[in-house]
Amino acid sequence: MIRRFLYNFFRGRNGFDQLAMTAWALSIVCLLLSFLPGTAGVVFNLLTFAAMVYTLFRILSRNVGKRAQENARYLSATAGLRRKLINLKTRFSQRKDFKFFTCPTCHTLLRVPRGKGKIQITCRKCGNRFSGKT
Ligand SMILES: [Zn+2]
Numbered sequence: 458m459i460r461r462f463l464y465n466f467f468r469g470r471n472g473f474d475q476l477a478m479t480a481w482a483l484s485i486v487c488l489l490l491s492f493l494p495g496t497a498g499v500v501f502n503l504l505t506f507a508a509m510v511y512t513l514f515r516i517l518s519r520n521v522g523k524r525a526q527e528n529a530r531y532l533s534a535t536a537g538l539r540r541k542l543i544n545l546k547t548r549f550s551q552r553k554d555f556k557f558f559t560c561p562t563c564h565t566l567l568r569v570p571r572g573k574g575k576i577q578i579t580c581r582k583c584g585n586r587f588s589g590k591t
Pocket of ligand 1: 560561562563564565580581582583584585
């Protein structure tokens with residue numbers, strides 16, 4: 458019965474998209490910072506409230522087309538940053554077996570096995586060669 462109610466309630470609404478998730482995460486960060494003393498705490502308290510209201514607004518909005526447009530704009534604006542975060546995650550999980558280099562010419566991230574001593578690295582994108590210690 459509750460399931461059916463929730464299903465009907467959220468039908469035709471935007472729901473929890475990536476932008477809503479980001480706003481929600483920001484509200485949590487602001488909530489933690491609102492414990493700061495003085496004016497800073499008050500400002501973060503207000504920001505917590507604003508971010509929570511915006512999150513709810515996105516989830517409950519019935520203007521699905523407009524919200525989808527905003528979400529797509531947000532995703533394309535943060536694409537580079539999200540790729541960097543994924544790269545960092547990959548580097549961290551593979552740090553024991555691989556060493557990572559950035560090509561000095563085209564800045565492509567290159568992965569080489571560890572423990573091979575000083576080697577010549579050839580960039581797979583631009584063909585530039587440079588040496589590195591693994
Ligand atoms: Zn390169």
